[in-house]
Amino acid sequence: MDIAIPLYADMTALDAIGPYETLNRLPGVRIQFVGEEPGVIRTDTGMLGLMVDAALEDVPHPDVIVVPGGIGSRRIAQDDRWLAWAREAHAHSTWTTSVCTGAMLLGAAGALEGRRATTHWSSVHVLASYGAEPVGDERMVEDGKVITAAGVSAGIDMALTLATRLASEDHARAAQLMMEYAPEPPFEGGTPLTTPPSALERLPEMLVPLEVEFAQEQALG
Amino acid sequence: MDIAIPLYADMTALDAIGPYETLNRLPGVRIQFVGEEPGVIRTDTGMLGLMVDAALEDVPHPDVIVVPGGIGSRRIAQDDRWLAWAREAHAHSTWTTSVCTGAMLLGAAGALEGRRATTHWSSVHVLASYGAEPVGDERMVEDGKVITAAGVSAGIDMALTLATRLASEDHARAAQLMMEYAPEPPFEGGTPLTTPPSALERLPEMLVPLEVEFAQEQALG
Numbered sequence: 001m002d003i004a005i006p007l008y009a010d011m012t013a014l015d016a017i018g019p020y021e022t023l024n025r026l027p028g029v030r031i032q033f034v035g036e037e038p039g040v041i042r043t044d045t046g047m048l049g050l051m052v053d054a055a056l057e058d059v060p061h062p063d064v065i066v067v068p069g070g071i072g073s074r075r076i077a078q079d080d081r082w083l084a085w086a087r088e089a090h091a092h093s094t095w096t097t098s099v100c101t102g103a104m105l106l107g108a109a110g111a112l113e114g115r116r117a118t119t120h121w122s123s124v125h126v127l128a129s130y131g132a133e134p135v136g137d138e139r140m141v142e143d144g145k146v147i148t149a150a151g152v153s154a155g156i157d158m159a160l161t162l163a164t165r166l167a168s169e170d171h172a173r174a175a176q177l178m179m180e181y182a183p184e185p186p187f188e189g190g191t192p193l194t195t196p197p198s199a200l201e202r203l204p205e206m207l208v209p210l211e212v213e214f215a216q217e218q219a220l221g
Numbered sequence: 222m223d224i225a226i227p228l229y230a231d232m233t234a235l236d237a238i239g240p241y242e243t244l245n246r247l248p249g250v251r252i253q254f255v256g257e258e259p260g261v262i263r264t265d266t267g268m269l270g271l272m273v274d275a276a277l278e279d280v281p282h283p284d285v286i287v288v289p290g291g292i293g294s295r296r297i298a299q300d301d302r303w304l305a306w307a308r309e310a311h312a313h314s315t316w317t318t319s320v321c322t323g324a325m326l327l328g329a330a331g332a333l334e335g336r337r338a339t340t341h342w343s344s345v346h347v348l349a350s351y352g353a354e355p356v357g358d359e360r361m362v363e364d365g366k367v368i369t370a371a372g373v374s375a376g377i378d379m380a381l382t383l384a385t386r387l388a389s390e391d392h393a394r395a396a397q398l399m400m401e402y403a404p405e406p407p408f409e410g411g412t413p414l415t416t417p418p419s420a421l422e423r424l425p426e427m428l429v430p431l432e433v434e435f436a437q438e439q440a441l442g
Contacts, residue, residue, distance in 0.1 A: 014242035014400065017269075021235035021373065024266045025427040031268045040261065040272050045245045047252045048238075051261050051270025100401075121401055139405045151401030152242065153377065161407050173410050173420035174427055179235065180321075180342055180372030182411030183404035184360045186382050189394050190403030199394035206246035206395055 001166060003031045004062035004089065006105075007052050008082075010072030010210060013043045014152050015099040016050070019066045022159035022175055026167045034059045036081070044070045044208050056085040061092040064166070068155070069100030069120060071210040077108040086111065097147040097162060099155035106146070107132060115143040120151035121192055153190075156181065222387060224252045225283035225310065227326075228273050229303075231293030231431060234264045235373050236320040237271070240287045243380035243396055247388045255280045257302070265291045265429050277306040282313040285387070289376070290321030290341060292431040298329040307332065316383060318368040320376035327367070328353060336364040341372035342413055374411075377402065 003023060005016050016033075024031055035041060035052030042049055067073075067086070076082040086109035090096045098106050103119040106112050107130030117132040118124060118141045127134040135141045140149045140158040149158035160181075163172035189195050207215060224244060226237050237254075245252055256262060256273030263270055288294075288307070297303040307330035311317045319327050324340040327333050328351030338353040339345060339362045348355040356362045361370045361379040370379035381402075384393035410416050428436065 012242070013238050017234050017238040020269060021233070024268055025429070027426055031266075033269060040270075045252075047245055048241060048254060049261075049272025049274065051272065053270065121398075139403070151399075153400045153402040153404065156374065157405050157407065164407070168423075169408070170417075170420040170423050171427070173408055173416055174423040176406060176408065176410045177342075177413065177416045177420065177424070178372075178427060179374045180411055181374040181404075181406055182360070182415065183374065183402075183406065184378050185397060185402055185404065186378065186385070187390070187394055187397065189397045190401055192398065194403065195394055195398045196391075199391040199398065202389075202391050202395035203398070205248055206392070206399060208246070 001029045001064070002059070002062040003029060003064040003066060004034050004059045005031060005066045005068065006056070007033050007035045007041050007050050008072050008076050009041050010044045010070055011068050012070035012100060012152055013048055013050060015068030015070060015102060015155050018153060018155040019099060019159035021179060022156055023163060023166070025175060025178060026163055026171055029166065032059050032062070044072065044210070056081065060085070060088055062089060063093065064095045065089050065093055065097065067098040067102035067105050069098070069102040071208065071214060073101040073104045074214065077104040083109050093145065095145050095147065095162060095165065097149070097158065099149045099158065100151045103127065103148045106148070111146060115146055116141050117143065117146070117148040118150050119148060222250045222285070223280070223283040224250060224285040224287060225255050225280045226252060226287045226289065227277070228254050228256045228262050228271050229293050229297050230262050231265045231291055232289050233291035233321060233373055234269055234271060236289030236291060236323060236376050239374060239376040240320060240380035242400060243377055244384060244387070246396060246399060247384055247392055250387065253280050253283070265293065265431070277302065281306070281309055283310060284314065285316045286310050286314055286318065288319040288323035288326050290319070290323040292429065292435060294322040294325045295435065298325040304330050314366065316366050316368065316386065318370070318379065318383060320370045320379065321372045324348065324369045327369070332367060336367055337362050338364065338367070338369040339371050340369060
């Protein structure tokens with residue numbers, strides 16, 4: 001069972017590492033981190049480097065793809081090489097999945113057309129432009145062989161469900177135990193509706209430069 | 222505000238990436254990934270490479286340290302160079318924290334002596350050998366300037382609490398929203414008591430080789 005997780009510049013690390021950590025110990029699973037070329041890419045904050053082990057074309061037909069998001073997804077969703085890989089991989093996959101704005105690559109590659117799908121709360125409306133039915137109030141959306149997760153940390157929940165499909169519910173529960181995933185965030189929150197206005201006001205100062213640019217474009221457009 | 226996150230061979234990736242993703246957008250925060258030497262280390266499964274950007278000695282006095290766990294923590298907790306770094310960093314830190322078995326480095330460096338502390342559920346009993354009071358039923362334990370988190374994913378919850386100390390509750394809630402951290406695991410679980418026996422039986426086949434060795438040693442000892 002080959003799982004490919006693409007890595008690219010200006011992605012959000014947890015989008016990839018959450019599913020990786022959930023799926024990596026399932027029996028018979030091999031996870032490969034693929035990208036433009038073998039070597040280190042820097043994530044959206046610039047503060048972390050992740051290793052790409054194989055070029056996209058070296059892993060053309062994985063059984064499962066898990067596309068992480070992050071502001072860099074805008075670029076790859078407009079890049080012919082990434083689109084060609086995503087189309088070919090999706091045509092042969094058992095499962096095609098995304099976390100956060102990783103859905104944009106799937107959408108641009110045509111994989112979301114006519115399907116219900118979700119992404120990071122800030123970008124759900126964009127999915128309609130790919131012919132998808134945007135879903136804004138579910139943490140993961142499964143439609144046929146395509147599973148899309150909401151933002152960043154939702155990849156862990158999505159991957160636990162995927163683990164039941166790839167192995168069994170017992171294996172998924174064992175993975176959950178290995179990760180000690182019995183979440184207890186100190187606050188109710190994590191969605192726009194459960195976040196107080198005083199916290200929403202802090203968001204602009206927490207964006208990385210490319211995200212500021214994107215937010216300004218959206219406000220203008 | 223300098224935060225150092227050590228990376229080392231055979232660590233568990235999510236232990237480091239969960240707190241990184243939670244803390245990285247707080248105003249004025251710089252996160253540095255430190256280790257034995259700049260370059261890529263492989264995590265416990267061998268399937269992922271993470272980039273060390275600076276040698277330990279190049280970041281001797283970070284304001285905050287977050288030590289991730291994984292089976293490789295057994296080695297660094299017995300390594301003079303790692304112990305010297307941890308002692309020096311802890312002596313000058315504002316906050317000294319760990320995720321999962323990252324607590325073993327803190328313990329071996331003397332930072333847990335006389336303190337309540339926790340770690341991955343499978344290793345809580347080991348903390349007593351470092352003079353700590355082991356806590357097995359809390360997801361994170363704060364004792365003075367030392368915060369220890371339970372296994373792997375508990376680092377996210379711990380880091381949200383840490384974010385309130387480093388910035389404010391509003392900033393922590395904004396970080397939670399950026400990460401869309403409104404967890405919905407498909408099963409109740411993630412602790413030994415909430416995991417059914419049929420799932421517990423799957424655990425041995427999901428260990429990486431070094432963990433099998435450790436489990437066998439513990440059973441013999």
